[in-house]
Amino acid sequence: MKTKKKEISSKPSLTYHLGRACEDCGEPIADQERKTKRHCTSFVDENGIHHNCRRRKHQKKHQLHEDRLLDWAAKQRQTKAKIEEAFAMHGEFVTLQILEAYGIALNNCITISHGYQESSLEFLGYNIIINPFKKSIKLQKHDKPTSNFDGRTIS
Numbered sequence: 001m002k003t004k005k006k007e008i009s010s011k012p013s014l015t016y017h018l019g020r021a022c023e024d025c026g027e028p029i030a031d032q033e034r035k036t037k038r039h040c041t042s043f044v045d046e047n048g049i050h051h052n053c054r055r056r057k058h059q060k061k062h063q064l065h066e067d068r069l070l071d072w073a074a075k076q077r078q079t080k081a082k083i084e085e086a087f088a089m090h091g092e093f094v095t096l097q098i099l100e101a102y103g104i105a106l107n108n109c110i111t112i113s114h115g116y117q118e119s120s121l122e123f124l125g126y127n128i129i130i131n132p133f134k135k136s137i138k139l140q141k142h143d144k145p146t147s148n149f150d151g152r153t154i155s
């Protein structure tokens, strides 16, 4: 017991003046640790569970991106359902007021391409073709992704 105590007290004591902390769990990092250290040292606890703050931080970040993608996909599906409703009620030619009434936001489109006179906004299942000269808005059903569509028909 006595020798153990002595051993501990002979170690240089750690300081925390720099205020560094693990980027995942916020555990303070001693000033004596190497400069680039930003996470706790990984360890295996008595239950055999690996604790790795660095890896966990990256997993969280990855999860955040996955969540954003899922939100985006959900928005696309919602918009598709709204366009289908508007199409069923009003046919292919609609107005801005109709789009607004159905809550179809044009800036939720997947891609946008500008032609000579009209712009084509791609949504799931539909393109919305806007012609500012004719002041027309057309809902155009499509089954293929526009990126694969080269205008030719293969037969």
Ligand SMILES: [Zn+2]
Pocket (backbone or CB within 6 Å): 022, 023, 024, 025, 026, 027, 039, 040, 053
């Ligand atoms: Zn940590």
